[in-house]
Amino acid sequence: MSGRNWRRPAAWAWVALLVVGLAAGLALGGADGARGTREDLPVSISGGQSLTNEALLDSLQRTAFNYFWYQVNPVNGLIRDRSQAGSPCSIAAQGFGITAITIGIEHGWVTKEVGRARIKLGMQTLWNGTQGSAAAGVNGYKGLFYHFLDINSGNRTWTCELSTIDTALLMAGVLDAKQYFNTMDPLDVEIRALADSLYNRVDWDYMRNGGAGIRMGWKPETGFNTFGNWIGYNEAMILYVLALGSPTHPVPTTTWTYWTSGYSWRTYYSQSYVYFPPLFGHQYSHCWIDFRGIPDTYMAARGIDYFENSRRATYAARSYCIANPGAFVGYGENLWGLTASDDPFGYAAHGAPPAQSDNGTISPTAAASSIPFAPEIVLPALHHMYDTWGAGLWGKYGFRDAFNPTLFWWGQDWLGIDQGPIIIMIENYLNGSVWERYMQNPQVVQGLKRAGFQNVSAAPQPTPGPLSGIELHQNAPNPFHGSTTISFAVPQAGPVTLKLYDLRGRLVRHVEAEAEAGDLQQITLDGRGLPSGAYAYSLESGGRKEWKRCIIVK
Structure with a gap:
């Protein structure tokens, strides 16, 4: 990740009203197919004017959708890692983007036909790209993908690793596309077939290298030598679920036991939970999988599920900022949220408690993406960031990635892996639609069952057919x-x-x-x-x- 210089807040004034931007975007919408807001028209309301909860959440979702719609190579459908012209594609951002576009379809920001075509284009690019063990000219190996791909060629860039977690986040979006496009329309059928092809090609078991757990990565230059295993609680929970559910290359059930053997149950600020300081680790897997009421053996022994675990982690993160042991400017009951993000010195995995790389940097995605777990503390934080810090923090894709009031630094970028959880988790908070359809996927259900999750069942999926309701x-x-x-x-x-x-x-x-x-x-x-x-x-x-x-x- 590239470093950042210290910057003062932008001096631009807030646009007059949300409706002005929407109306102008509707009038100016072009061949990109998106309705309503053009990329260069921020969705916001004039300074000093409070938004309702509904308007704020809608603005956050819409601007996040705009990121995935516009920060893309329209020729091949690959989505940029961050909002810079020279940014490569992040395959994790690609996965988040697939689900973000389905949400955009549901909200009417893009038609189903246009949104489906964009999703299909990106999936086809990934499927048709060259795979192999060579160091260059390929997009992946063994069905997995390199962490970053050149935005134009679609091949490996930056000598990056073949990434298991980023492939899993990509496949999470791919399987969501399979669930969303569920009619007998030939184009829906094609999307589902493409999703199966991509997921079934991934050789998850190869990435164990014969060991107890799944390795973090592999490089053609050095193999597995520099990569450890995924163990202990973090964002890789969805990786193990998808690997366990694979119909073609599943990992053994013992890998889940190995994964949970690294858990650490701790108590901070009266909250007892499996800890992981950066909040993204408590959010990513929950974007797609509904963990409410389905504990595994570890969580069942403690009387909670992973949703409750994330709720407790969210409260502990807020309590840490209220206590503010580092005496940073602004930290408090309505300004909290530490996660992996840009900061004045580059990029770091900020987190707490306990303090991890905490230098006063707040990332709005940390609070926003926790909204299903604790809306009663998230919504006030989002309003506070918008009302108090918005002049330097809000832009065309919503809240910028991060800011540091102590060092008077405002990031200038937006990141796909931070925008994705915002739009998805707000959708889950509002109506649970992503969770509902994702939990009907047979491979996801199989993965959860093989991991030992309780109370997991999928309702029989109806055979896609003619429209039966409104x-x-x-x-x-x-x-x-x-x-x-x-x-x-x-x-x-x-x-x-x-x-x-x-x-x-x-x-x-x-x-x-x-x-x-x-x-x-x-x-x-x-x-x-x-x-x-x-x-x-x-x-x-x-x-x-x-x-x-x-x-x-x-």
Whole structure:
């Protein structure tokens, strides 16, 4: 990771209103296919004006989506590691980006057709690239991928390692694409086949090198010589689950026992949990896997699950910043969150408790990506960062990667591996949709069962077929001022009714229309004259009804 010079906060003024950016982006949207906000129009609200929880979370998700949509080589679909023109592709960012784009489709920020094409392009590039043991001219070996790929050629760059954890994060997104594109549409079928091909090609067992655990990496120049095993609690939990669930190259069940043998159960600030100081280790695996109510043997013996473990780690991280043993500027109940990020001296895995590389650097993704675990402390922290520090911290992709008030340093970059957890974990907090579909994947379920997780079961997956219910998409733009468009499909032709309700349950808009069967259609909802705030809308057809929420901003 490249170093950073100290920088003063940017002097630019906040744009007038969120709605201005949305309206301008809608008018200026181009061939990239994204709706609403153009890349160079930050989604934000004028300084001094508080956002609702809904508006802040929507802005964070939308700007994170924009990162993955625009920080890409449109020719091959590879996503940049960070927001620099010369940045290579990070295969972990690619995995996060796949899921981010599916969320963008659900929110109406891009159509299913355009979003699916972008995801497919990146997956095809990875599948069609050359694999082999050579040091150059390849993108991976044994089905795994190098940590960083040249953004143009798609081949190994920076003499980096064949990375097991980054391959796992990529495959997490690949399997999510398989779950999301689940109809008999030929293009959905193609995505699922491509996902199976990529995942089934990975030789996880090779990366044990005959040992008890999975090695962190391999290089053609030195082999496994400089790489240890993944052991003890950290971000690699999802690596072991996917490796255990592989239908082609699974690792033995003893690898999970080996992995947990390195756990350390500690108590900090009245919180007892398996510790790992940087918060990303408590978040990455949870982006896709819903660990609520499914403890493994280790956690069952302690009466909790991994979700609760992450909740306790989140509270301990906040308590550390309240105690502020390093006397850093700003640390407190609403300014906390240490994780791996840029800092004034380069890049480091900041964490606490106990203090690890803590130099006063706060990374917004640390708090934001903990929102499913502890929204009651995360939301105030996000509002505080936005309201108090936003002038130097907020930009076109939302919160910048990190800032250090003690050293008066504001990072200027955004990183894919930090943006991804923001959009995904907010989505899981709002509706659990990523968790819900991911936990239906047979390979994920198999991996969890082989690891000894309890209460794991997947509902029988229906055979993909014709549309059987209402398919209701998120309105776009959202938030909106004036009018917004709602896309939908219904299984039978006939009348449809769209109703908009305020938070007191009062019907404030009523639209009748005729719909064709199966095809994606649109209704325009007129919000003029309605006050700012959160609303709910329903679409009813043939005795069926679906709901979504929206936000109006004046």
